[in-house]
Amino acid sequence: MTHPIHIIGGGLAGSEAAWQIVRMGVPVVLHEMRPHTGTFAHRTGNLAEMVCSNSFRSDDDENNAVGLLHWEMRVADGLIMATADTHALPAGGALAVDRDLFSQAVTDRLRSHPLVTVAEGEVTALPADGPTIIATGPLTSGALAEAIAAETGQDALAFFDAIAPIVHFESVDMDVAWMQSRYDKGETEEERTAYLNCPMTREEYEAFIDALLAAEKTEFHDGETAQYFDGCLPIEVMAERGRETLRFGPMKPIGLTNSHKPDEKACAVVQLRRDNALGTLYNIVGFQTKMKYGSQTSVFRMIPGLTEARFARLGGIHRNTFLNSPRLLDSQMRLKSKPHLRFAGQITGVEGYVESAAMGLLAGRLAAAEVLGLSLPPVPEDTAMGALLSHITGGADAKTFQPMNVNFGLFRPIDARGGRRGRKERYKAYTDRAKEAWQGWLAACAKPDASRQLADPAES
Structure with a gap:
């Protein structure tokens, strides 16, 4: 029996990480302090509770970077996007959800999964060993935030959200x-x-x-x-x-x-x-x-x-608390001083529900692959996922690092040979290139040992 991966924080990033891990046949212990320990913004003890807004922003996957991120998560069998699509509300060209039905559905899906154990209660210290993903988000509890600050040797970085x-x-x-x-x-x-x-x-x-x-x-x-x-x-x-x-x-x-x-x-x-x-x-x-x-x-x-x-x-x-990720995390989202610890979600310095869940998706896949002894190819920088990952793990200047939404400014420029492109044509070129690279990465991830990437036992 494979030892479980522990995930601290049951928000969007933690929930998506848990889903990706169990889809690869690895058990998960998902730690969530709510409802025993509440926060300023949350109302329930459900997983993946959305607090600031009910919108995932633009769903245009040809001309918008966040819409492209939606697409990448959908084709990677993302739980957050699948649930959002099921509980979508009319919002013009945006993707908005019924936040109560959404979080309840994510909670039910994970709690009913045979490889998921939800452990209720606050985690106040960094685990000494064992693969762990910290996805506590911007509202990390005081005790755990102090433990992270003590380990990283940094003053708590923070900004304010309303x-x-x-x-x-x-x-x-x-x-x-x-x-x-x-x-x-x-x-x-x-x-x-x-x-x-x-x-x-x-x-x-x-x-x-x-x-x-x-x-x-x-x-x-x-x-x-x-x-x-x-x-x-x-x-x-x-x-x-x-x-x-x-x-x-x-x-x-x-x-x-x-x-x-x-x-x-x-x-x-x-x-x-x-x-x-x-x-x-x-x-x-x-x-x-x-x-x-x-x-x-x-x-x-x-x-x-x-x-x-x-x-x-x-x-x-x-x-909101976030890490100086370019200085502290490696390309696998691991804490350089304690590689058994990975970070995911807003605490890494990405901003937005979709970006947070996307980093959970990557952290989950990377952690599960490591446990299974699989060697995954690097996430392509030309994808929305890869652009965000590159930004937080070295692409941004550590001295001026601030939270960032996904945007085409994070992408490697499109080859300008053949004349100047208009913005719409340029954005379409970004998304076409990203989709090809992302599908190639997913296919390559399945090659080392496809039998190890198990189907969802709940669906078999």
Whole structure:
């Protein structure tokens, strides 16, 4: 019997790593501290619980790097993407999910697998030996974070993430708001009407910005200075950069026509995206905030259509921990000072649900291969997975390392011979090259000993 691989953290990265490992016939012990030890952002003890948003972003696998990452995970039999597809919600060209059904399905699939043992309770120290993947995410518990810092000899690196509020649909004034995806994007009527839109006049927008800037905010302790990830800035931080910033960001009015007043052009539009399959909950897109709760209700009810809004969850802010991975991890995602420890997910310095799960997928496959004595070929740098892996394990400058979403700027440039390419043509060339390389890698991984890569016992 093969000794199990231990995974600390049952988020998206840990769950995907566990799935990839057991698909290769290796048992897993998945450690999750919730619900016994909670966090600021989580509500349940389920695995793969999504907290900041319910969106996996663009699903375009020909012109978008994150859409390409979706594709790579799907063809690699990724649990996270398969479950997301099963519980997808209308979201135009994006992939959004019912987060409760999604996390419950991942939990059920892993808990029912004969090679998975879920161990509940907090892990407070680094295991001394045995193959282990640490996928505790940005909300790593204090004790384990201290143990990691002690081993790596680094001060805890961190940035701050904010989460957006969620509104009960029945409390939205539909005489003011209307349903439409930007530019009517989508193949079906449901997709073309996937978002709630709340319009603002210039006067309403200016009053909203004034209230936003004046609102009481959460303060940080001990003189700590907040560093934010640009892809998840609190709206009040964006507003501080200029009064027009939000109109060119999450509140941009372009591509939207008010069905109540089609001849009037809004100064700004607040969008809400469905948060569950029932359509009873909607989250306010891009409205991450560090305002105190009392301020949130008063400021957000200034939005036309939300004057009587009832909130299922208010926004908030939390501290995220991540490693200086280019300095600390090798190309196999192992800690250089203790190679039996691998890291995966947001703690490695990737940003986003999909990127985190992707690094879990790679860490799981690499760990299982090592246990089985298989020698996998290097992950191709021309793939989305490989570009992210290369970035966090040496491609980025360790002195200036910060969390990063997948993007085509991480990819090896396309050969420019034969004339300049337009952006769309260039992105398509990136994705074509990546798909060929990824399929080649998956095929090569199966060659050393295909019989060792066992089918899911639960499906046999």
